[in-house]
Amino acid sequence: MKKPSIPKGTRDFSPVEVTRRNYIMDTIKGAFHNFGFQPIETPSFENSETLMGKYGEEGDRLIFKILNSGDYLRKVDDATYTEKDSGKLTPKISEKALRYDLTVPFARYVVQHQNDITFPFKRYQIQPVWRADRPQKGRFREFYQCDADVVGSTSLWQEVEFVQLYDTVFNKLKLDGVTIKMNNRKILSGIAEMIGAEDKLIDFTVALDKLDKIGEEKVKAEMLEKGISQDAIEKLKPLFSVSGNASEKLATLKTLLSVSTIGMEGISEMECIVNAIETLKLSAATLEIDVTLARGLNYYTGAIFEVAAPKNVAMGSIGGGGRYDDLTGIFGMKDMSGVGISFGLDRIYLVLEELDLFPKTVTANTRVLFINFGEKEALYAMQAISALRKEGIPAELYPDSTKMGKQMGYADKRDIPFVVLAGESEMSDGNYTLKNMKSGEQLKLDRAQLLSKLK
Amino acid sequence: MKKPSIPKGTRDFSPVEVTRRNYIMDTIKGAFHNFGFQPIETPSFENSETLMGKYGEEGDRLIFKILNSGDYLRKVDDATYTEKDSGKLTPKISEKALRYDLTVPFARYVVQHQNDITFPFKRYQIQPVWRADRPQKGRFREFYQCDADVVGSTSLWQEVEFVQLYDTVFNKLKLDGVTIKMNNRKILSGIAEMIGAEDKLIDFTVALDKLDKIGEEKVKAEMLEKGISQDAIEKLKPLFSVSGNASEKLATLKTLLSVSTIGMEGISEMECIVNAIETLKLSAATLEIDVTLARGLNYYTGAIFEVAAPKNVAMGSIGGGGRYDDLTGIFGMKDMSGVGISFGLDRIYLVLEELDLFPKTVTANTRVLFINFGEKEALYAMQAISALRKEGIPAELYPDSTKMGKQMGYADKRDIPFVVLAGESEMSDGNYTLKNMKSGEQLKLDRAQLLSKLK
Numbered sequence: 044m045k046k047p048s049i050p051k052g053t054r055d056f057s058p059v060e061v062t063r064r065n066y067i068m069d070t071i072k073g074a075f076h077n078f079g080f081q082p083i084e085t086p087s088f089e090n091s092e093t094l095m096g097k098y099g100e101e102g103d104r105l106i107f108k109i110l111n112s113g114d115y116l117r118k119v120d121d122a123t124y125t126e127k128d129s130g131k132l133t134p135k136i137s138e139k140a141l142r143y144d145l146t147v148p149f150a151r152y153v154v155q156h157q158n159d160i161t162f163p164f165k166r167y168q169i170q171p172v173w174r175a176d177r178p179q180k181g182r183f184r185e186f187y188q189c190d191a192d193v194v195g196s197t198s199l200w201q202e203v204e205f206v207q208l209y210d211t212v213f214n215k216l217k218l219d220g221v222t223i224k225m226n227n228r229k230i231l232s233g234i235a236e237m238i239g240a241e242d243k244l245i246d247f248t249v250a251l252d253k254l255d256k257i258g259e260e261k262v263k264a265e266m267l268e269k270g271i272s273q274d275a276i277e278k279l280k281p282l283f284s285v286s287g288n289a290s291e292k293l294a295t296l297k298t299l300l301s302v303s304t305i306g307m308e309g310i311s312e313m314e315c316i317v318n319a320i321e322t323l324k325l326s327a328a329t330l331e332i333d334v335t336l337a338r339g340l341n342y343y344t345g346a347i348f349e350v351a352a353p354k355n356v357a358m359g360s361i362g363g364g365g366r367y368d369d370l371t372g373i374f375g376m377k378d379m380s381g382v383g384i385s386f387g388l389d390r391i392y393l394v395l396e397e398l399d400l401f402p403k404t405v406t407a408n409t410r411v412l413f414i415n416f417g418e419k420e421a422l423y424a425m426q427a428i429s430a431l432r433k434e435g436i437p438a439e440l441y442p443d444s445t446k447m448g449k450q451m452g453y454a455d456k457r458d459i460p461f462v463v464l465a466g467e468s469e470m471s472d473g474n475y476t477l478k479n480m481k482s483g484e485q486l487k488l489d490r491a492q493l494l495s496k497l498k
Numbered sequence: 499m500k501k502p503s504i505p506k507g508t509r510d511f512s513p514v515e516v517t518r519r520n521y522i523m524d525t526i527k528g529a530f531h532n533f534g535f536q537p538i539e540t541p542s543f544e545n546s547e548t549l550m551g552k553y554g555e556e557g558d559r560l561i562f563k564i565l566n567s568g569d570y571l572r573k574v575d576d577a578t579y580t581e582k583d584s585g586k587l588t589p590k591i592s593e594k595a596l597r598y599d600l601t602v603p604f605a606r607y608v609v610q611h612q613n614d615i616t617f618p619f620k621r622y623q624i625q626p627v628w629r630a631d632r633p634q635k636g637r638f639r640e641f642y643q644c645d646a647d648v649v650g651s652t653s654l655w656q657e658v659e660f661v662q663l664y665d666t667v668f669n670k671l672k673l674d675g676v677t678i679k680m681n682n683r684k685i686l687s688g689i690a691e692m693i694g695a696e697d698k699l700i701d702f703t704v705a706l707d708k709l710d711k712i713g714e715e716k717v718k719a720e721m722l723e724k725g726i727s728q729d730a731i732e733k734l735k736p737l738f739s740v741s742g743n744a745s746e747k748l749a750t751l752k753t754l755l756s757v758s759t760i761g762m763e764g765i766s767e768m769e770c771i772v773n774a775i776e777t778l779k780l781s782a783a784t785l786e787i788d789v790t791l792a793r794g795l796n797y798y799t800g801a802i803f804e805v806a807a808p809k810n811v812a813m814g815s816i817g818g819g820g821r822y823d824d825l826t827g828i829f830g831m832k833d834m835s836g837v838g839i840s841f842g843l844d845r846i847y848l849v850l851e852e853l854d855l856f857p858k859t860v861t862a863n864t865r866v867l868f869i870n871f872g873e874k875e876a877l878y879a880m881q882a883i884s885a886l887r888k889e890g891i892p893a894e895l896y897p898d899s900t901k902m903g904k905q906m907g908y909a910d911k912r913d914i915p916f917v918v919l920a921g922e923s924e925m926s927d928g929n930y931t932l933k934n935m936k937s938g939e940q941l942k943l944d945r946a947q948l949l950s951k952l953k
Binding site: 046047048049050053054055056057058061062065076077078079081082083084085086087088089090093104105107108109110112113114115116117119124127128129130132133136137138139141151152154155156159161163165166171173175185193196197198200201203204207211319322323374375407408409415421422425426429432435436437438439440442443453456457 | 501502503504505508509510511512513516517520531532533534536537538539540541542543544545548559560562563564565567568569570571572574579582583584585587588591592593594596606607609610611614616618620621626628630640648651652653655656658659662666774777778829830862863864870876877880881884887890891892893894895897898908911912
């Protein structure tokens with residue numbers, strides 16, 4: 044019989060991994076809660092019509108479809124069936140599909156439950172999503188998303204809060220040196236105005252982003268090659284030397300985009316956010332204006348965020364988000380502006396691992412193992428174990444009264460820090476011998492002493 | 499555009515529901531951890547071959563299958579395709595399936611990772627499962643299972659621990675009056691021996707279970723009708739009057755099954771467990787011997803558990819489990835005895851709701867809303883909000899500086915207990931006006947006082 048396996052792109056999580064993942068998720072949840080966000084959960088699968096057509100053609104292909112139950116072919120007409128065309132057959136034999144992200148189900152939730160929701164609605168959601176992507180290093184077919192969004196208000200205070208929220212989470216995780224990059228779709232629109240065409244905007248920002256690596260001349264050459272006019276490049280030349288702190292960058296941008304109404308609007312929004320953050324201060328992160336940030340360009344309508352891991356770790360973005368003016372329009376509910384961010388759980392995990400930032404206390408481990416010397420001794424042990432557990436100290440009895448060596452080996456392999464030996468002599472004295480597995484130190488203690496020692 | 503909906507048998511969970519469900523799950527998790535169990539997680543979908551054939555024919559039908567990605571029909575040979583037979587087509591167009599329970603994936607996990615696991619392995623797992631069952635009241639197509647199992651040891655101390663674990667969880671949930679019913683497969687085998695045939699055993703226990711409701715005569719009539727001999731019924735007559743506490747029931751059973759080796763073995767196992775529990779004591783639950791308990795008869799080989807909700811609530815079992823001698827045999831790994839229990843999350847939820855046992859503190863709610871009086875005032879408010887959040891007090895700012903009535907209405911609808919008003923006059927005094935939304939009481943406080951008041 045061949046050893047069983049799991050589908051590619053999926054993962055089993057061992058006790059250590061689950062515990063560490065929960066540590067990150069609980070930290071994020073705690074911050075969400077602290078900022079007034081409320082949790083919701085949606086089903087793992089949605090009606091196909093809810094998901095299809097929402098993520099573009101490529102997205103449609105990457106959605107996992109669920110086969111209808113029972114004799115699903117009975118309802119398929121012969122004409123369609125004989126074509127043997129996967130694309131045409133799918134909607135006839137599959138009505139449900141696995142969640143692809145948390146945003147569309149959230150939009151669906153808001154529309155469906157609009158009469159029960161108090162707006163502005165601050166919700167968070169931490170659940171797995173599934174994508175039929177080609178699996179590769181760091182890209183999985185099942186992974187968690189951690190999203191927080193506010194819908195029903197256009198106030199910029201929310202952008203301010205999201206910057207603080209990122210800072211709070213990374214501060215709690217002791218992850219210093221994170222950069223929160225911020226841009227604004229309206230500034231990008233201003234730049235597009237200046238270079239003459241929105242469709243050149245991505246080429247422009249992609250080229251500009253390489254400035255540090257390849258230098259001004261090569262960037263200009265790339266822009267020319269992409270069909271951006273010499274004239275536009277001249278006009279936008281100050282963008283090549285935007286530098287300094289946020290206030291200085293804003294000053295440069297103001298001069299540059301002074302003729303663009305939309306551009307100036309974007310600058311003023313950014314200024315609001317930057318000023319508020321300057322007063323309120325950040326602890327672990329730095330807020331940085333980055334006009335080359337064009338993440339999700341077609342989706343976002345105001346602020347755009349992306350979080351970069353500390354510079355000493357080679358890792359892409361560990362979070363991102365932004366403002367979108369029409370979350371629920373796809374389901375027929377108009378004028379529902381929203382803004383949201385998400386945390387990249389898998390990458391944050393890798394960063395914390397690389398920097399050795401998981402606290403030693405983050406362990407699913409038992410604190411003390413009681414050696415099993417036989418029926419009567421085990422019962423004696425169990426009484427102490429019950430008392431320890433009542434005090435919140437994870438304790439266990441080795442289930443079988445086998446050789447000492449085997450039992451000690453179990454404690455050792457499982458990294459259990461303390462072992463209790465309680466044989467006949469301890470029983471008659473009402474004592475327990477506590478052994479520190481690391482130092483080897485042994486202490487004879489009564490039950491109360493044992494409790495206070497292990498607390 | 500029609501209002502979007504979710505597939506039948508699935509559920510959206512609102513903030514209150516998520517918070518209450520998490521309260522139950524966190525309580526269970528805490529107890530699992532306290533008892534030395536370690537968490538694992540497995541993928542939502544498994545290779546179909548891992549799941550198919552493990553739950554019987556009916557189970558196979560209820561497993562949700564995932565359609566292969568891309569042009570999945572290309573690989574289907576024409577001969578199979580033209581048959582248009584759902585059963586034959588499925589394995590050709592679907593290679594993955596959604597998890598049906600947590601037991602088979604656990605067995606797969608143990609076999610796959612056997613070299614990394616230290617046995618005995620105490621694991622818990624809390625994840626959703628999916629079944630294509632006909633949805634009905636209280637039965638869903640997506641629901642969570644909460645399982646704890648130990649594999650790799652035959653020690654009865656584990657059964658003792660599981661009884662304690664149930665008691666610990668229900669005690670923490672303040673759910674008194676729970677009954678942990680216990681039986682043993684070996685006792686049932688002894689009874690089967692006495693009535694002459696294992697295949698009559700279920701009829702026998704089903705009839706016996708009705709004793710309270712329909713009386714001895716009708717029970718006997720039903721047994722006769724089912725083909726159980728008059729002679730067998732006579733022999734087992736003492737079972738009709740098994741009563742008293744556990745020790746008394748054990749005494750009756752000992753007399754009754756004295757000729758059955760296997761039956762006596764079951765009684766001795768039960769006795770061990772009962773004696774240990776009598777010494778160790780339970781807090782919220784009662785352990786009860788119930789020889790009519792035949793749950794999962796074909797699966798369990800030793801102890802069988804089922805937990806009944808308090809008698810004043812009309813609810814079926816809220817948990818169950820037992821000992822199985824061969825968990826991993828289906829994947830080719832022999833001699834891996836295990837014992838496990840599970841908690842019925844959805845039913846426990848309903849019980850706690852009906853008995854009004856959710857603590858008032860179990861809420862995802864914000865503790866204090868700051869009214870937004872405009873740009874400068876909001877920044878002043880945000881400084882206090884940041885300080886409150888640092889102390890772990892969930893606080894939020896109303897995002898827009900709209901009419902007071904609307905902002906107060908938001909606090910009201912969301913049941914936020916406190917509101918802070920900080921306008922120009924408060925700002926110039928360095929104060930905040932705290933309003934208790936229930937009593938209407940207003941206090942003028944400085945920031946330190948505000949913090950200590952809201953703590």
